[in-house]
Amino acid sequence: MFSRSASRTFTQSRQFSSSAARQTKVAVLGAGGGIGQPLSLLLKQNKLVTSLNLYDIRGAPGVAADVSHIDSPSKVTGYPADQLDQALEGVKVVVIPAGVPRKPGMTRDDLFNTNASIVRDLAAAVARVSPEAHLLIISNPVNSTVPIVSETLKKAGVYNPQRVFGVTTLDVVRAARFLSEVTGAHPDECKVTVVGGHSGSTIVPLLSQIAHGKGVKGETYDKLVHRIQFGGDEVVKAKDGAGSATLSMAYAGAKFADALLRGLSGEKGVVTPTFVKSDLFAQEGIEYFSSNVELGVNGVENIHPLGPLSAEEEKLLAACLPDLKKNIEKGEAFAAQS
Numbered sequence: 001m002f003s004r005s006a007s008r009t010f011t012q013s014r015q016f017s018s019s020a021a022r023q024t025k026v027a028v029l030g031a032g033g034g035i036g037q038p039l040s041l042l043l044k045q046n047k048l049v050t051s052l053n054l055y056d057i058r059g060a061p062g063v064a065a066d067v068s069h070i071d072s073p074s075k076v077t078g079y080p081a082d083q084l085d086q087a088l089e090g091v092k093v094v095v096i097p098a099g100v101p102r103k104p105g106m107t108r109d110d111l112f113n114t115n116a117s118i119v120r121d122l123a124a125a126v127a128r129v130s131p132e133a134h135l136l137i138i139s140n141p142v143n144s145t146v147p148i149v150s151e152t153l154k155k156a157g158v159y160n161p162q163r164v165f166g167v168t169t170l171d172v173v174r175a176a177r178f179l180s181e182v183t184g185a186h187p188d189e190c191k192v193t194v195v196g197g198h199s200g201s202t203i204v205p206l207l208s209q210i211a212h213g214k215g216v217k218g219e220t221y222d223k224l225v226h227r228i229q230f231g232g233d234e235v236v237k238a239k240d241g242a243g244s245a246t247l248s249m250a251y252a253g254a255k256f257a258d259a260l261l262r263g264l265s266g267e268k269g270v271v272t273p274t275f276v277k278s279d280l281f282a283q284e285g286i287e288y289f290s291s292n293v294e295l296g297v298n299g300v301e302n303i304h305p306l307g308p309l310s311a312e313e314e315k316l317l318a319a320c321l322p323d324l325k326k327n328i329e330k331g332e333a334f335a336a337q338s
């Protein structure tokens with residue numbers, strides 16, 4: 001059993017093939033969508049990606065033809081609705097932004113009924129065709145879709161918790177930007193660790209852990225925390241029915257994919273928050289949690305402890321845990337019935 005102060009290290013094989021690293025095939029499932037298109041554009045520019053397979057039930061061949069003209073070495077292939085298995089052949093990393101986005105007035109949990117089965121079916125295909133792939137889950141509600149993917153892989157007998165990630169990078173990106181707006185400091189000096197999950201009260205920014213964050217107090221602190229927790233709502237409201245964050249999410253998804261690819265290729269010290277199977281709160285019955293994770297040749301190498309929390313952060317964490325637990329259990333219950 002792990003305590004919050006313990007760090008978790010995976011001790012599986014650290015064998016690393018440099019030729020495998022040079023051949024990194026990445027698939028995007030949902031590549032025709034608001035996130036999928038700009039994410040594919042950004043991944044085409046990543047030197048660690050050698051092949052890019054773009055799949056969607058609508059429009060992926062067109063997106064692929066367009067992106068393929070960009071003058072970077074990777075090969076881009078588009079796959080229509082009936083070619084999911086072909087899109088997954090030999091892939092090392094699968095990024096999943098497939099699913100419906102929110103409209104004003106909706107919570108991320110309101111997307112569950114539609115997105116749960118989309119994510120389950122895509123995970124089942126990954127289990128069948130590319131069981132060793134690393135899965136990056138963007139589709140909401142992330143707090144539930146990550147357990148659904150994990151349970152689906154378990155059923156297929158191919159689950160490895162080191163290879164399943166909920167992408168919470170947009171919360172980290174927002175925290176850096178919003179803190180820089182409050183303090184006037186450069187966003188690079190405002191790198192806030194954001195832990196917990198990816199929705200409202202489950203998003204817990206640890207502002208006290210960095211120099212520019214610890215000075216923010218009172219009403220300014222409360223407003224900043226609220227903005228980080230509910231930044232997604234700002235975009236949903238401004239888009240007025242046309243969806244949720246796509247461009248900033250594509251940026252965040254590409255940033256996380258790059259971190260993972262660097263870890264997989266042998267770079268040391270790649271650490272970023274992500275929502276993974278974690279023992280940090282297992283005693284509270286919470287199996288998945290986002291915290292700083294070291295990424296390496298096997299995916300998750302080491303889950304960092306949370307570190308010291310302020311009194312305010314302890315309160316935020318106390319509010320996060322029950323909501324997060326419910327979201328995770330909902331995903332697990334869905335997968336169990338499927």
Ligand code: NAD
Binds near residue numbers: 057098243246
């Ligand atoms: P979108 O509607 O623009 O695009 C979704 C795409 O998924 C569409 O092209 C659709 O054809 C495709 N799709 C649907 N079912 C599919 C299937 N079975 N296989 C393959 N593709 C399929 O939506 P979007 O704005 O790109 O958002 C996608 C998801 O990402 C939403 O669930 C949204 O809530 C989520 N999201 C997550 C974060 C995060 O921080 N993790 C941030 C923003 C959005």
Ligand code: LMR
Binds near residue numbers: 231
């Ligand atoms: C976000 O944080 O922008 C995404 O989760 C999309 C949403 O529904 O807000």
